[in-house]
Amino acid sequence: MTHQLSDLTAEGLRSFVAGQLERSRARTVQLTDAVDTDDLVRQHSRLMSPLVWDYAHIGNQEELWLVRDVGGREPVRQDIDELYDAFMHARADRPSLPLLGPAETRSYVVEVRDKVLDVLDHVKFDGGRELVDNGFAFGMIVQHEQQHDETMLATHQLRTGVPVLDAPAPPAGRRLAAAEVFVPGGVFEMGTSVEPWALDNERPAHAVRVAPYVIDAAPVSNGDYLKFVLGGGYEDERWWSEAGWAHVKKASLVAPRFWEVADGNWMRTRFGHREPLPLDEPVMHVCFYEAEAYAKWAGKRLPTEEEWEFAARFDPATGRTRRFPWGDESPGPQHANLGQRHLGPAPVGAYPAGASPLGVEQLIGDVWEWTSSDFTPYPGFRAFPYDEYSLVFFGPDYKILRGGSFGTDEVVARSTFRNWDYPIRRQIFAGFRCARDPRPEERI
Template identity: 65%
Template sequence: MTTGSQPGLRERAAAALTAARARTAVLTDTVTDEDLTAQHSPLMSPLVWDLAHIGNQEELWLLRRVAGRDFMRPEINSLYDAFQHSRSERPNLPLLGPAEARRYAAEVRGRVFDLLEHTPLEGSALLDDGFAFGLIAQHEQQHDETMLITHQLRRGPAVLTAPDPDAPYDPPPAAEALVPGGPFTMGTSTEPWSLDNERPAHTRETAPFWIDAAPVTNGAYLAFIADGGYQDERWWAAAGWEQIRQHGIGAPLFWHREAGQWLRRRFGVTEPVPDTEPVVHVSWYEADAYARWAGRRLPTEAEWEKAARHDPASGRSTRYPWGDADPTPAHANLGQRHLRPARAGSYPAGASPLGVRQLIGDVWEWTASDFLPYPGFRAFPYREYSEVFFGPEHKVLRGGSFAVDPVACRGTFRNWDLPVRRQIFSGFRTARDV
């Protein structure tokens, strides 16, 4: 199906690109050139690399692949190919400086807006429904999230500000929800800007299960710490136990204990760990260990999506837990409006029909599942987006976080990472069999 004449499609694409670039500017204009070119962690690229990479990918997919134009600066393509150079190597490359990177990204964007205005949004898989423009908006927002992670790793005074969440708060009536067994539709074949790993829609069967009505909180996680959870091998997968022993891990990343109190560092500010917020910056191994300690388990990816999308009354899968409407600030904590999760149990308007809350936004949620293709998967538009990462090395995260923009977050969206990763905005909820 092609919908190039769909009312508002160009406006939607332009708005998504504009919002992404405005966020990129916030993340790169609030620090000095020295901070932009520094590597704040070997796990992350210098911010200036992300800035030029955003422009380079936009040029590749829109100006080159869609419009067929010659590269503006072909000599830099290899510098900004994420598969040619590891993040730890990138500071040593002859990268564009901050001013030059900004000019390059701005020039690409100007040409892209001209392309968007005059190109039919139909006639090929890249153009149908404006997919290529949606792809680039999502790509930039994903790098914005990556740059926000770099800001969290950065040492020094706070440079980013945002109001604390003021979400409606009404504690869920029950601590967990029962999800009925049976088939449901997982994935999508109709979401126009969905990525290849979300496709195609297919039927999955689950047994009935219970799932937490809200993400696991800092307070609950503190009980695991206080009970010696990090010192008890019983709760840990073998590789996780080796990881925490080798690195001396005893709490979520950015936490430390001082004068009998647990504190955390958050974007340059040190503050007491808030008991009621979802725990964040935990690895898959930590989430799995907590779940075992609690006598529960992590939900599978299929269970998570069923809890997030299945409407028992109609039998259909919706785009989001609350239905098919795009998210608003009443539904979820998204888009870097805040620099922290809202209290667990917030956003009653965003609950699923079964009463499960905060499945979208606040914290990415680890699942028990490996990152694998769906039946009928087809790599598009390139293998390196998803296919090369399939396998048991990566675990699936779902639901997005406060750092994720709505354009890159939906009930079918799949994220993945290595189970050791803690710098990401990752939390979890638990489940149990009936």
Template identity: 60%
Template structure:
């Protein structure tokens, strides 16, 4: 298909397919870059929280085969015997090393063969087909976002490996110190006025089922932190004995930190009078001006209580974005608006993206760190599962907390104001931080 696309004269009617093909290629380049490692690093389980990297690599290809080739393209299964191995719902991550996984070379051959057939399906498909799997290229958006989400998972695995030199770094823009005061200094909070807003979406073509349907939510006014909580702010909580004071912790959170002996964010180590962190195998001082990351929901909730605030609900978080695809509007993210797509292997400093502010003034809502909210992962009114219940429906309830906004490791394709992530409240290996809120009264 690549050759056929290259031979076409420019024609706006073909732009969607060309864009999809280019995005698929970019996602695959990213997956191959994160797995361009010695075989031992690919097959090793670096943490029981994560799969071996070689499982993720073959899994993205198997997912493409299932949805694009079989479901959308009607193609006979290529490797039906491996479906069970790469079914994420049948095998917990901690058990996957014991499975008969494809080796690194075979996994690369498999996903390459699947991708060639996927491009043939893309070349032939009618994007105006009323079938919801094909309409607007939904199935391609499904596998594209899925691969980028696994790429972020691979980054989390590589961070847990503590192996140096595996991940490229980059430069971040400078921040604006939130402690600055005086004329012209931005306030640390923004006010979001009371009233209704439309939560979720009916229009974004590649939105997941849990983002739908759009519905009205009426909220009282509230104050929201302008920026995510920084390492420096969080270190003050640690220094004040926050981990040893049960007043700030929910009972289950207190039990967890006490049993695990947790006294700081994951990857932080005390070094004399200061804190150092392990970032992809390199020890460095914790930068006080970056958003804190690798904290659990329990830690975020405890900090908010200590600060005399609370975590925002996901509705409050989304309303602060103004009902747009991104806080700044509907245009795709620019480099000066959000820290996305692994431009640097860390969050940008607090205040680095004033051009990405939402309509009420909150900044860095998209990118840098996923932000914990106080909300459980629940369906919206009128929710309908599509295209399969195991993506969202089986996780609904009061087990998982919602995260919003994406991180520095999130690709722009999987970052939007309606996107809902979720995880257990004890999880810390993800690139998660938070900001606080408080009522207007």
């Protein structure tokens, strides 16, 4: 619905924003109330913050932007700003900081939210201030909380102990008519200049020409990836880039994270449940280097960011760039696996209603998809509202991921949304699909 915010009255916009704030907070509370005090303050991996840090950081960002900046109100806890500045302290060091305890954190975020709702009641959305046009600052904070909720969900995957999360199983999969889809290429509008809550690195919209290519109709499955593992893929240097092979040896990688062999059977651990490896689900918890190596082994490559978005948004019948693969309608449960509705990817073929006009499926939700592209700015990029959201990350150190995962909320899961991470990261809910250049007979 966010693309229609400009059509709402001020009161309608207030109501929408309030609903999004409430929805994101309910998820945060669910993820933090699911564990006891010891689990909240424990660091479950040096790659992740303690859950209690994420919780207070969510409140602190809300205070900085909405209470102090938008609202012009007095600080609630100015003394903790440095503790919860993500750029001041590496994740590995955060447990040693004098953090707020769980009870104090909960009290703090409630106090901040009460003040935010008061600010929301009084803010003038038509006051000529870019930060609040169409409720942007509120949307930025909603997305920030939902992104940290996904991060906390990843922390739950890393924790040990009794399982504490539950959700219904996703819909059943189906056999796809074709494993690959030919994409004729063309010119499309990449990025956006009209989505009111789109973040700076998604802007501005710009014309991009894409050459014809072939892309997988669905993400690579566990069953497909297992063939690479069993075929000695992790022992054969031919499939790996120089940096990838060095990482395989240094980290002793032999399979995706959370996979193991028990009594001759491949198993995986998911939120504390150890279960047989589901062969029809998209592979997950692989790093960029693993995705790149599999693609080479399969005689393919990873798609570029432009190819991914073209497949997700372009309608060749009309020449129009859509908001989503299925059209302009915001994601519903029939379209994609989003928002922690299920606690894992759905089997391949589970969302035919979410297919693109060309028949490419599960581009949104299930697993983030690695692309071959570095994180770079679009032509005409302007940092807004602060440099540290995107600008400081641009460069070859980070690879782009697209499409969202089962843990990504719909308010974030735009077809234009750009995620980025180091190519060695495996704790995130990331998989991939392959692409290749077409053979001469496929060019029609």
